[in-house]
Amino acid sequence: MNKGIIIGIVVVAIIVVGAAAFLAMPQGPQAPQARTINLEAREFSFKGLGFDKVVCDLGTSCGPTITLKAGETVRVVLKNIGGADHEFMVAEEGALKEKAAMHEPIFKEAMSEETKPGQTSTITFVAEKAGKYIYGCFLDVATKPDRHADRGMWGEFMVEA
Numbered sequence: 001m002n003k004g005i006i007i008g009i010v011v012v013a014i015i016v017v018g019a020a021a022f023l024a025m026p027q028g029p030q031a032p033q034a035r036t037i038n039l040e041a042r043e044f045s046f047k048g049l050g051f052d053k054v055v056c057d058l059g060t061s062c063g064p065t066i067t068l069k070a071g072e073t074v075r076v077v078l079k080n081i082g083g084a085d086h087e088f089m090v091a092e093e094g095a096l097k098e099k100a101a102m103h104e105p106i107f108k109e110a111m112s113e114e115t116k117p118g119q120t121s122t123i124t125f126v127a128e129k130a131g132k133y134i135y136g137c138f139l140d141v142a143t144k145p146d147r148h149a150d151r152g153m154w155g156e157f158m159v160e161a
């Protein structure tokens with residue numbers, strides 16, 4: 001055998017053994033798991049995390065408080081069990097008062113699509129910054145000029161440092 005072929009075989013053998021060793025290695029730290037929050041939307045409340053009230057006092061929230069750690073990845077699965085379109089969006093605390101300044105989520109991707117009755121939307125985002133926020137449905141389907149949040153369809157969204 002000439003030298004070239006031997007060197008070629010040795011190189012291939014090293015690559016194969018190296019690849020096998022690499023595949024056999026325990027994988028590094030797993031990507032952080034997203035925390036899943038299941039919510040059901042209806043007129044005009046969010047059900048989930050043990051909260052199940054259909055009607056709440058005027059001016060109070062009608063959804064569970066969601067508490068997270070800053071930097072945590074969260075997956076929200078929103079099922080529309082109502083009869084109108086609904087959404088889930090995380091917004092600034094003042095969003096309820098400032099009716100004009102709407103449809104901008106406070107975190108990237110922290111807004112679902114408009115979800116039709118019977119449908120489910122899933123969004124995944126990172127609660128980037130500690131603070132006190134709210135989530136809610138800011139659609140006004142059938143409630144114009146009120147938004148669904150104005151009828152109670154919101155909750156506190158607390159991001160701890």
Ligand SMILES: [Cu+2]
Binds near residue numbers: 086087139148
């Ligand atoms: Cu709604």
